[in-house]
Amino acid sequence: DGALFSVGDGHAAQGDGEVSGTGIECPMDSALLTFDLSDEFILTAPLARTPDSWISFGFDEHLDAAAIRALDGMLDLFGRQFAITRANALALASVAVDLRITQIVNGVRGVHAVLRDDAIDGLAGIETVS
Numbered sequence: 001d002g003a004l005f006s007v008g009d010g011h012a013a014q015g016d017g018e019v020s021g022t023g024i025e026c027p028m029d030s031a032l033l034t035f036d037l038s039d040e041f042i043l044t045a046p047l048a049r050t051p052d053s054w055i056s057f058g059f060d061e062h063l064d065a066a067a068i069r070a071l072d073g074m075l076d077l078f079g080r081q082f083a084i085t086r087a088n089a090l091a092l093a094s095v096a097v098d099l100r101i102t103q104i105v106n107g108v109r110g111v112h113a114v115l116r117d118d119a120i121d122g123l124a125g126i127e128t129v130s
Contacts, residue, residue, distance in 0.1 A: 007031060018103040041080050045073045054081075054115045057102065063109040067099055070113040077115070096120055 007028075014023035046057040054077055058069025074097055078089035096119040102110030 003035075005035075007033065016100050016102070018105045044076070045069060047073060047077065052117050056113045057110065058113075059102075059108055059110045061107060061109060063101075063104070063111065066102075066109045067111040070099065070111040071097070074113040074115060082120075092120075 010026045010028035011023040012026040048055040048057075054074070056070050056073030056077060058066040058071070058073065060066040060069060071093065074093055075086055075089045078084055078092065079086060082089075084092070093113075093115075096115060098114045098116075100112050100114060102112045104110075
């Protein structure tokens with residue numbers, strides 16, 4: 001109750017950055033989704049966990065603002081998951097996080113920030129980096 005989750009608009013193929021209303025639309029007869037509920041932190045923006053990555057999202061009518069929102073979500077994640085300062089998270093994000101265009105269609109611009117697990121292997125002690 002209250003999760004406000006919805007899913008749909010299946011695409012058989014689409015490049016990053018949905019640029020128009022055209023994707024190869026397909027029905028979604030079934031989908032396997034797993035939800036883990038946690039009271040450890042409050043989400044202020046969409047955040048996803050894949051088998052090998054964390055992904056934060058930002059949406060706005062301006063692409064720059066969407067990118068900042070996605071990055072802010074990732075910096076928050078660094079603080080929660082790795083207990084590092086925001087300044088160190090920003091420095092680390094510059095070398096470990098990929099920003100990708102989610103969409104530019106429909107007047108809403110979207111960016112997703114991707115932190116692959118292999119990009120952060122061996123970062124024990126990162127909080128001491130200046």
